[in-house]
Amino acid sequence: MSVAPGIKKFFTTELLKWNIEENNRQLPWKNEKDPYKIWLSEIILQQTRAEQGRPYYEQFILHYPEVQHLANALEDEVFRLWQGLGYYNRCRNLIAAAKTITQQYNGVFPENYDEILALKGVGPYTAAAITSFAFNLPYAVLDGNVYRVLSRYFGIDIPIDSTEGKKYFQDMASELLDKKQPAAFNQAIMDFGASVCTPQLPDCEHCPLQSKCIAFRQNMISLLPVKTKKLIIKERNFDYLVLTTEHEVYIQQRSQKDIWQGLYEFYLIENEKNYQETSIWQQLKPYIQQNIDIEFENRQKLTHQLIRSKFHLILLKARPSFLTQGIWVEKDSLKNYPFPKTILSFLSRKKYF
DNA sequence: CATTCGTGGAG
DNA sequence: TCTCCAAGAAT
Structure with missing residues (x-):
């Protein structure tokens, strides 16, 4: 020096x-x-x-x-x-x-x-x-x-x-x-x-x-100070299937290695132009009682990502047997689980929960 | 070593 | 609305 x-x-x-x-x-x-x-x-x-x-x-x-x-x-x-x-x-x-x-x-x-x-x-x-x-x-x-x-x-x-x-x-x-x-x-x-x-x-x-x-x-x-690296914003499109039965909601915990690790979310379909063309949707079809398409949509600007989330509220006749990675919780007990802001802004409207 | 991880305040 | 970036660390 x-x-x-x-x-x-x-x-x-x-x-x-x-x-x-x-x-x-x-x-x-x-x-x-x-x-x-x-x-x-x-x-x-x-x-x-x-x-x-x-x-x-x-x-x-x-x-x-x-x-x-x-x-x-x-x-x-x-x-x-x-x-x-x-x-x-x-x-x-x-x-x-x-x-x-x-x-x-x-x-x-x-x-x-x-x-x-x-x-x-x-x-x-x-x-x-x-x-x-x-x-x-x-x-x-x-x-x-x-x-x-x-x-x-x-x-x-x-x-x-x-x-x-x-x-x-x-x-x-x-x-x-x-x-x-x-x-x-x-x-x-x-x-x-x-x-x-x-x-x-x-x-x-x-x-x-x-x-x-x-x-x-x-x-x-x-x-000053000088920085060299430029931020690269990655764009992602999330379709959340808010799967509900009469009293319960399906949520799953996010795994490591990605954003929001450890927090909970609804069933997620990422980067599909049409979520209704996915195989999971075909499996769900016979269970669906009511589907309110794109009930809620928001954009979240993160430091390195732009995430567009669409929430599809789906009422099912019963729990599908093939959904095993997540858990079914009472709608009233959602407040006991940690969620990212995107999910919270959906939940905060309290129209259905 | 380059990339990735959230959210909110301020200009 | 857009940009920057904040008492950084892990992988």
């Missing part, structure tokens, strides 16, 4: 000063020292805005005040609490890690970096956050905020989504880290990125780092 020492010193000093003066953001996990609660908040906050994650964090703490409560909970119940947060693999890993801590570590949260990193769902960022916040160990966090702040202040145009960029910025963050107060430094740089050095329209006017910020001086703020 060929930067004048004075520039680095200025960065750390001003950042910590800013943190003391402007640290008035009231978030429940702020200044928390319990590693369990820090871990929980960090998993919830991965790729998630603080205000979106906050109510989930509060519910989890309420239901599972200690790690063994989480480890012993029913999986569907935990997924119900996670419902709506997205990235459901985090939830599965959360449960797995809770079991590891409870069983392998006898309920005591491990205190060193490598053991914490080995927990399911914990990567370099989360391990650094937990060790620094809970135990004040000198590990520098590297998240979206840190990439942005460092790339702008030091004027680095190495793509942050490249292998080279990851190593470069991690080394830089580690070097800048105030080893005497890693918790405060990590907290400061992330808060600063979230509230001053924001992705769009950063508040350069009131920025304490402005005078030495390369991006500001060279009018490069909007160009």
